[in-house]
Amino acid sequence: MEIAVCLKRVPDTAEAEVKVDPTGRDIVKDKLAFTINEADNYALEEALLAKEKHNANVTLVSVGPKQAEEVLRMGMAKGATAAVRIDDADLSGSDSIALARVLAAWFKGRSFDVIFTGAIATDDGNSQVGPALAELLGRPHAAYVTKLDIQPDKLVVRRELEGGFLEVKELKRPAVITIQTGGNTPRYASIMGIKRAGAKTIDNAGSASLGLRPEAVGRAGSKTKLLKVYVPEVASAAQMLEGSTDEKAAKLAGLLKEKGAV
């Protein structure tokens, strides 16, 4: 069985301030730490569980700069068998569908029983690449999957719906599945795994090697164009409680009493 996982290296902005860069179309990234996109980590774990259960090979794919190899190596340290990085130097301004086309160009002609992606990326929050990739490859897909059962002739998935429901679906193989966070417990890489992964080769590809013309990629190849990004005004209607930590705690206690919580 052959399984592929699309991984994305994203900036970790959970506790960092986000600042717009001089282009007005991106954020300042030089002081940010980077990490594997959270949902992709769950997708990777799903692939590794399938590797163990079905003796599958797991190939990792990432579109990104040289530093994206960190994420690929971490995936190999956890047990993935091979990895490829598709260089993104000429992909600036790509919308998600344009990105999916680049991935589709790599996947075309390669037979994977299941292609996993994360359901959503923490940077753009688009949630588009997986189903778009599936459609470009002519394969069925299911998005926001938390539970997956790979059977000889089909996949049975559970997708998370709003309000505490799961939708159970069957798909024919080969298929593309996007994985939501929380459905499994991502493993840590072992020291041995990290050492071994350090010695492995990561294949490289790019628009040229994939036969994509310049007008078909990046901003030129995207039907939607990014106009600008900006930090929203936190229209703070909030009454901020001020003072020392002790004073703030006292004010909050008083407030809770006033609101009937004490």
Next chain:
Amino acid sequence: MSGVLVLVEHRQGAIRDVTFEMLAAARKLGGQVEAVLFGDGCDAMLPQLSSQADRVTYSAGPAFKDYSYEPYQRALARLVAERKPSAVLVAHSAFGTDLGPSLAVALNAPLVSDAMAFNMTEGGLSVSRGMYSGKLVADWLVPTEPAVIMVRQSSFKPEPASLSGEVVRWDAGDVTSGAKTRFVDLEEIPTTGIDITKAAVVVGIGRGVKEEKNMPLIREFAQDIGAVLAASRPVVDAGWLPKEVQVGSSGKTIKPRVYIALGISGAFQHVAGMKGADTIIAVNKDPKAPIFAVAHYGIVDDLHKVIPLLRQKVRELKS
């Protein structure tokens, strides 16, 4: 603006709120608004829809009984070819995120997702959407070829209209042959019986709590004030609290008297589930955390320092 199609989202016989939000948003764009209903035995939904749209197109059949992207996509693509609208709106929901991107590829149409605002400009639709969990907004130009727009839930106001939309029964044709997917069933996620929707006082915890070993302090605080514990998604994903106490668009929507958000950044998905609370108090280290935009009261500080002091003050007030 040659017209907007709005895909009606429904589940288990009820139209989901986001449908009315999308219809209201579509009406603001100008041009004809057409609600598109695919379902089986959904006649009872028609009056509610025809008052909110210029036309309701209804294709009924067993293939549409339960949402599944394949028949919906095929039918919608055929309708788009007939109607040639400027835009097609679907919800950015569990259904819509499964359908929108593949539909856009099938139509070779521009796509923008999780849209929270849009307006017509010369070059097309200018659409605003959030990035980095709401810390940034991005404006995209989307040509109306048509454009496929996945609309954020609980973002647009469902202002009611009093139209008399014409109901048109439409034959979608063959939407099932060659299908590669099949809806099987809906399952309810098993619960342990905690119902956070009934609690008057709720303490919500987020990533700022940092580690599971910090939980006992928070639990005790919640007990001190008779509050129920709830959580944002990352805390549930980490397994510290069960799924049934997750607050947000893929969890529960609650309207307690008091909601205390501890270490919660205020990503839109979470806010959608608690913004209706009477009093929202947020404690977060980051003064720019989006939670402060929805909170009534805020404290910028480390919750691990605040909570022990707060417990002490609460005890003093009680005695």
